[in-house]
Amino acid sequence: MQIIIIGAGVIGAAIARELSRYDIDIKLLEKEPDVADGTSKANSGIIHAGYNADANTLKGTMNVKSNPTYDQLCEDLKVPFKRNGSLVVGFNDEDLKKLKVKKENGEKNGIEGLEILNREELFKKEPNINKKAQYALYAPSAGIISPYELTIGYADNAVRNGAEVLLNTEVEDLIIKEGKVTGVITNRGNYQADLVINSAGLYSDKVAKMAGDKFEITPRKGEYHLFDKVHGDLVNNTLFPMPTEKSKGILVLPTVHGNLLIGPNANIIDDKNDFSTTSDGLEKVFEGAKKLVPSVPEDGIITSFSGLRASLPSNDFHIGFSENKKALINLVGIQSPGLSSAPAIAEKITEMVNQYFKNNNMEIKLKDDFIENNPSYPHYHRYEENDEVEKWQNVVEKNEDYGEIICRCEHVSRGEIIDAIHRPVPARTIDAIKRRTRASSGRCQAGFCGPRILNILSNQLDIDPLEVTKKGRDSKILKAKSKELIIKDINEEDNVGDKNESI
Ligand SMILES: Cc1cc2nc3c(=O)[nH]c(=O)nc-3n(C[C@H](O)[C@H](O)[C@H](O)COP(=O)(O)OP(=O)(O)OC[C@H]3O[C@@H](n4cnc5c(N)ncnc54)[C@H](O)[C@@H]3O)c2cc1C
Structure with missing residues (x-):
């Protein structure tokens, strides 16, 4: 069949x-x-x-x-995966009524452990939340x-x-x-x-x-800011505002890898290929996030991105x-x-x-x-997260490729990148390596590791470095070999000279 x-x-x-x-x-x-x-x-x-x-x-x-x-x-x-819990945050008695309805709906759906928290209980869980917050619906089974x-x-x-x-x-x-x-x-x-x-x-x-x-x-765009890991513990749970008819609202949450994420907004668009972010949209994301956590930092953003809902x-x-x-x-x-x-x-x-x-x-x-x-597959960052860094030595002793750090921000070794290239669904682009290993997803956004990853891809796949792409199709990273460029420049200069002479 x-x-x-x-x-x-x-x-x-x-x-x-x-x-x-x-x-x-x-x-x-x-x-x-x-x-x-x-x-x-x-x-x-x-x-x-x-x-x-x-x-x-x-x-x-x-x-x-x-x-x-x-x-x-x-x-x-x-x-x-981590069950970090979620909180829908209410600011007044009107919100409390809606939270109770949500809790009843959840219980009808068979969800266990839902609780309405009072102010004191809420601040114990989230010390950085807006001081005006009064209540929250807590769902311990939510995860990231x-x-x-x-x-x-x-x-x-x-x-x-x-x-x-x-x-x-x-x-x-x-x-x-x-x-x-x-x-x-x-x-x-x-x-x-x-x-x-x-x-x-x-x-x-x-x-x-x-x-x-x-x-x-109808595509509905949602924009986000992703922050450096130094801000990753600003919140513990996934924080939701009171939802609107249109969406669940702008959230503040930790990612499973320890970054801070804020967003998404919700805007209907026409073009299914439009993944741009806009300053206006991201401004709204900030405003929304600050309503929940006023100390959301203005700096430390490592990237912004958008996703499209298929409504x-x-x-x-x-x-x-x-x-x-x-x-x-x-x-x-x-x-x-x-x-x-x-x-x-x-x-x-x-x-x-x-x-x-x-x-x-x-x-x-x-x-x-x-x-x-x-x-x-061995991942150094997982050993770090589990406080088991000393055990990484055993991994390196078996294969020295794991001893060479290629991505300094996320601590990803050559061995991990090579594994990604040879997994059952193999990584063939810089982005595919990123999604399997986290290499280039940190603070410098490939500034340091990008050329090194490119080299590894080229060597492992036995292809010309000029053929390596960021995400397939026309996203080639290198234009020409530098020696060829120099020769081309000299030739072009000579041609310009010739043309000038003929004019
Ligand atoms: C802003 C935003 C936030 C969200 N947050 C959450 C969340 O926190 N939790 C949650 O549960 N859900 C969330 N979602 C929803 C979730 O992301 C989606 O429901 C899910 O990713 C949909 O997966 P999919 O496989 O249907 O679609 P996709 O991931 O889009 O996969 C469809 C694939 O089909 C391919 N394709 C299309 N046409 C063709 C073709 N003709 N031939 C071959 N391939 C084709 C595409 O390239 C694509 O890879 C969110 C969505 C958005 C946009």
Whole structure:
């Protein structure tokens, strides 16, 4: 049996991993040069507790079902995850009423441990919070995760279990025969399938349209500031303001790697490729964050970025078989809490796939040699986080590449970068190395390590350094060899001289 999954964000990768438990030929197709190159790389990285959405919505059920599975999942996939808790902060009695409604909704959804904190309890947890804060809804089960490491972990595991990940492979059309999707046409050839799963994120409406299904995704941009780790302990929990109709509001939170993150705002835009940040938008992010924590620093920002929510008018996820063609499942509008919901969504799709094959007299069987765990690649920063730096010596003694630090900000060694290049879903760009190792994600933003990473990529892949890119396509970093440039400059000067003479 052959299944094609379109889009290697967290949803496509989670589905690929879940389906790789079965004896199926799985292809995960991604138009970008790496997995997690869409919305799954640019979000708040929160595993929500699940008190926001109504229990009757897919958002509500998928989030609540997934949340408790994250500890085991992240242990299996070797993905950093921490249950740091979340606080929705109220400033007056009107807010308190709304917090009580949220708590009741959460309890109806089956979330345990929700509490309304008074001022004293709140300040004990968050000494730096706005002194005017009065109450908070505390959810101990909320967590923080590295969203791209989760996606890579899922995809790596799927490959270890036999799935194929085809990068730089864009689905341009569906092959349809007698009302049934039988494959896909891509920029790199055609592929046949018994079933196609559309998890193309922002572009899932475009893919659905290839089968005649009508959805309209509106991109809603959220901008962020990320701060240096020296500010990482300004807050302990994920702090939310009172939400509005439009969004959950601007948050202040630590990242799982110990940075401080503020954002996102929410602005509807037209262009699905517009990942720019604006001074106006980032100003609003600051204003919002300072309402929660007035001492949010003005300096120490190491980068700013934006992500695009894939919103549907229903404001819920759509997960279902195509209304027009057989053998196609559409996942559309997987906006927040899509990351938090990924495990349950993958499970739901697996049930739908099983049912589909049963209905069509085709049977899929569970493998008995499924590999649940990913191997544990050595990461110096994890030894630091666990106060086990002295044990790193053992790692270096086995392989001296781990003894040479390439990224000074995040303490990433040559060995870790080489591992990233040879993982099941291999890193082929500077950004792909960053997402697997953290090299270049620190204070200097690749100023020191960038050229060194480029060199390692060039050596390991045996390609010309001029061919190494930041993120694929036309993002080459080097223009020409310096000697060639000097010769070119001299030639150009000579030519100018000639021209001048001829004038
Ligand atoms: C600002 C913001 C904050 C958020 N915060 C949170 C949060 O804290 N917690 C939470 O739970 N959720 C959060 N979310 C939501 C979460 O990020 C998304 O639900 C999730 O990442 C969606 O994953 P996906 O796989 O559906 O989409 P994507 O990650 O976008 O993946 C889709 C993939 O499909 C590929 N693709 C598209 N078209 C084609 C094609 N034709 N051929 C091949 N490949 C194709 C794309 O390149 C992309 O890689 C947030 C979202 C945003 C924007």
